[in-house]
Amino acid sequence: MSCIIIGASHAGVNAAINLRNLGYQGKITLISADKVLPYQRPPLSKAFLQNTLPEQRLWLRPEAFYQQKEIDLMLGKRVISIDREQQTVELDDGQCLTYDKLILATGASIRRLSIPGSDLIGVHYMRDCEDTMGLRDALPDAKNVVVVGGGYIGLEVAASLQKLGKNVTLLLNQERPLKHLTSAVVSDYLSELHKANGVNIQPNAAAQAIIGDEKVTAVEASNGECYPADIVVAGIGVNPEQALAQQCGLAIDNGIQVNQYMQSSDENIYAIGDCVSFFHPIYNQQMRIESVQNATDQAKTAALAICDKLTPYTATPWFWSDQYDAKLQIAGLSNGYDEFVVRKESENSLAVFYFSKQRLIAIDAINQPKSFMITRKYLHQLPAVDKNKLADNDQDLNTLFTELVGV
Amino acid sequence: MPNITFILPDENQLTVAASDGESLMQAAVDNGIEEITADCGGCCSCATCHCYIDDAWKDKLEPADEMETALLDSAIENKQANSRLSCQIFLTSDLDGLVVKIPESDW
Numbered sequence: 001m002s003c004i005i006i007g008a009s010h011a012g013v014n015a016a017i018n019l020r021n022l023g024y025q026g027k028i029t030l031i032s033a034d035k036v037l038p039y040q041r042p043p044l045s046k047a048f049l050q051n052t053l054p055e056q057r058l059w060l061r062p063e064a065f066y067q068q069k070e071i072d073l074m075l076g077k078r079v080i081s082i083d084r085e086q087q088t089v090e091l092d093d094g095q096c097l098t099y100d101k102l103i104l105a106t107g108a109s110i111r112r113l114s115i116p117g118s119d120l121i122g123v124h125y126m127r128d129c130e131d132t133m134g135l136r137d138a139l140p141d142a143k144n145v146v147v148v149g150g151g152y153i154g155l156e157v158a159a160s161l162q163k164l165g166k167n168v169t170l171l172l173n174q175e176r177p178l179k180h181l182t183s184a185v186v187s188d189y190l191s192e193l194h195k196a197n198g199v200n201i202q203p204n205a206a207a208q209a210i211i212g213d214e215k216v217t218a219v220e221a222s223n224g225e226c227y228p229a230d231i232v233v234a235g236i237g238v239n240p241e242q243a244l245a246q247q248c249g250l251a252i253d254n255g256i257q258v259n260q261y262m263q264s265s266d267e268n269i270y271a272i273g274d275c276v277s278f279f280h281p282i283y284n285q286q287m288r289i290e291s292v293q294n295a296t297d298q299a300k301t302a303a304l305a306i307c308d309k310l311t312p313y314t315a316t317p318w319f320w321s322d323q324y325d326a327k328l329q330i331a332g333l334s335n336g337y338d339e340f341v342v343r344k345e346s347e348n349s350l351a352v353f354y355f356s357k358q359r360l361i362a363i364d365a366i367n368q369p370k371s372f373m374i375t376r377k378y379l380h381q382l383p384a385v386d387k388n389k390l391a392d393n394d395q396d397l398n399t400l401f402t403e404l405v406g407v
Numbered sequence: 408m409p410n411i412t413f414i415l416p417d418e419n420q421l422t423v424a425a426s427d428g429e430s431l432m433q434a435a436v437d438n439g440i441e442e443i444t445a446d447c448g449g450c451c452s453c454a455t456c457h458c459y460i461d462d463a464w465k466d467k468l469e470p471a472d473e474m475e476t477a478l479l480d481s482a483i484e485n486k487q488a489n490s491r492l493s494c495q496i497f498l499t500s501d502l503d504g505l506v507v508k509i510p511e512s513d514w
Contacts, residue, residue: 021441040448047450057429062437069439296446320452327474329452369474373454373481398481 001026003306004089004099006079006244008032009041011273011295012105013060016071018303028071029097031089035076036129037063042292044132045156045235046322050163051136058129082248084266101306104245104256104264104271105299108238108290113148117210124233126153135233142230143167146219148207150177152321153235155190158199159323161233168199169227171219173206182330183340185352186364190323197324200227207234240275240288253277255288260312262302270305272298281314282380283333293318316379329369331376332362341387343371351375353390360385374398381405409503413440416511425498431507432456432494442512449494451475454482456493461506465489468496485510 003019005012008030016030032038039058047053056062066073078092082102090096110127112118122142124135143166147158150172158170170177176187177194194201205221210232212218220226240255251257251265255277262270262278273295277288297315304311319330326348334340337354344350351371354362360382365372378401385404389395411434412422425434435443435456447453451474460468468491471479475495479486493507 017441042448042450057433065437065439292446292448296444318453320447320450322450322452327452369452369477370481373478377482 001100002029002098003027003101003103004029004031004097005103005105006031006089007105007107007241007273007275008034008038008073008075009105009107009273009295010060010292011107011299012103013038014296014299015103015105015272015303016066017061017069018300019306020069020071022303022307022309024303024307026100029074029099030066030071031074031077031079031091033076033078034128037061037075038073039129040292041127042320044129045126045153046160048129049126049132049136049157049160055129079244082244082269084248084269087268100268102269103302103306104269104275105273105295106241106244106271106275108274109241111237111239113207113210113234113236115207115209117212117216120210120212120216121214122212122216122229122231123210124231126157126233126235127238135231138231139164139166144228145169145231145233146171146207146227146229147233147235148219149235149237150174150179151181151235151237152178154233155194155323156321157233157235158194158201159197162194162197162199163324169219169229170194170199170201171205171207171221171227172201172203173222175203177201180335182334182364183337183352183354185340185342185350186328186366189350189366190326190328193324193326202227207232238274238290240277242275245269245271245275253286257286260301260314261305261310262298262313263305270302272302278313281312282316287333289317291317291319314380316376318376326366327369329365329372330363331372332360332379334362334364337361339387341391343368343391343393345393353385353387355387358384360390371397374401378402378405409498409500409505411498411502412504412506413438414506414508415440416442416509427499429498430494431458431496431498431505432492434498435493435507435509440509442509443493444512445494447494451478451492451495454478454492455512457483457510458491458493459487459508459510460489460491460496461508462489464502464505465491467502471495 205223209220245256256271321328334354339355349367351365363375444455
């Protein structure tokens with residue numbers, strides 16, 4: 001009995017740990033293209049970039065852990081092909097390994113800029129540990145930084161670099177940050193927060209060209225302005241890493257297609273995390289989610305299935321982001337909302353509750369952890385909720401939700 | 408190097424040598440205590456590292472801040488006076504001998 005896991009980030013590592021905890025007796029091989037021990041990604045744009053977290057705190061587990069759990073960790077190896085007939089994977093060093101079950105935890109790969117000047121020295125991205133270390137090494141010589149992209153990575157990198165004393169310009173290709181992910185209330189709060197901290201945030205200013213001879217000197221934007229830059233950091237999204245799956249003929253649909261047990265179109269191959277397109281029964285649709293929660297919870301689902309304890313995946317999605325002293329916590333998915341209500345507990349503490357057809361579907365909480373936690377817990381069990389009560393600071397949400405759910 | 412004793416949900420005990428400066432969560436995770444899932448990696452966002460501090464020790468720790476208190480209040484079923492999030496407790500030699508009870512995972 002053997003299980004090979006391709007990819008050793010949050011999803012892959014947790015799959016291996018869950019298999020052992022469930023009593024899986026076979027050989028477990030965890031293959032990572034990275035040369036360093038498997039690490040957490042969220043700090044890469046935050047504490048690790050700011051140099052306040054040492055490298056070993058980034059590790060998901062210490063090296064000895066893998067030995068203790070008899071997880072065969074292969075670092076710095078890339079799988080180049082999967083043979084489904086023979087149930088083997090071939091590595092870039094020529095090795096061929098046999099599996100009974102295979103888990104694809106290949107994650108996502110960064111989208112790169114394709115505008116003129118994208119290959120100049122000084123253009124950085126943020127996905128791997130090496131990316132952050134490369135950016136950190138370049139910082140001492142840099143004064144002006146242009147961050148391209150108003151998603152989470154762009155915002156977090158802008159906040160981190162501003163904290164480190166750089167002159168930061170943040171270019172958005174839309175009128176507000178996180179436009180596709182949240183309401184204007186949250187976007188506006190974050191815009192103001194970045195402005196107050198000194199970031200030059202430019203809406204409707206898509207990067208059009210990077211200027212420089214060998215090295216970056218400026219970025220031209222669609223608003224006609226040119227912003228000086230010693231460094232450019234682009235956070236413009238990721239694509240699911242599905243090449244191996246495609247090559248061996250697995251079903252693909254914006255990610256490797258899996259059922260509610262994370263099983264692909266081949267019964268012996270599972271896929272989990274950022275690379276997966278799965279059916280979420282609560283939302284009644286096929287989706288792909290890029291988050292730590294999704295990676296760790298799907299790892300559990302796949303491990304349970306491999307250990308013959310089939311449990312469908314129904315987890316409530318949740319996310320977080322830290323920028324300056326603001327903690328943003330999100331539960332549920334707000335896309336498709338038709339109404340929202342704001343609960344403002346203080347100048348710096350607000351929660352936005354999103355509804356679709358009268359049903360509460362998500363919360364974005366800024367510095368309001370209680371509202372986030374209690375909503376995350378009961379979100380999908382709640383009957384209709386009175387919007388006015390959610391907005392009323394005198395209404396304790398714990399009491400409201402537990403009464404509604406009847407616990 | 409403070410020694411920390413974890414009492415697991417099945418009442419088994421595990422004593423580990425932790426490093427100065429690391430969090431109690433980190434010490435638990437690194438030693439294979441899987442009830443502490445610590446999904447957010449220790450940035451006080453998720454409450455998946457809940458533990459109970461032995462009564463003899465609970466007053467020797469820095470008290471919980473506002474964020475930790477809020478998470479404990481709203482997320483934990485069996486919250487007690489000695490409930491803490493282990494990611495917010497940083498270990499020093501003064502905590503040598505600390506005893507911590509690990510509940511079944513709430514998640």
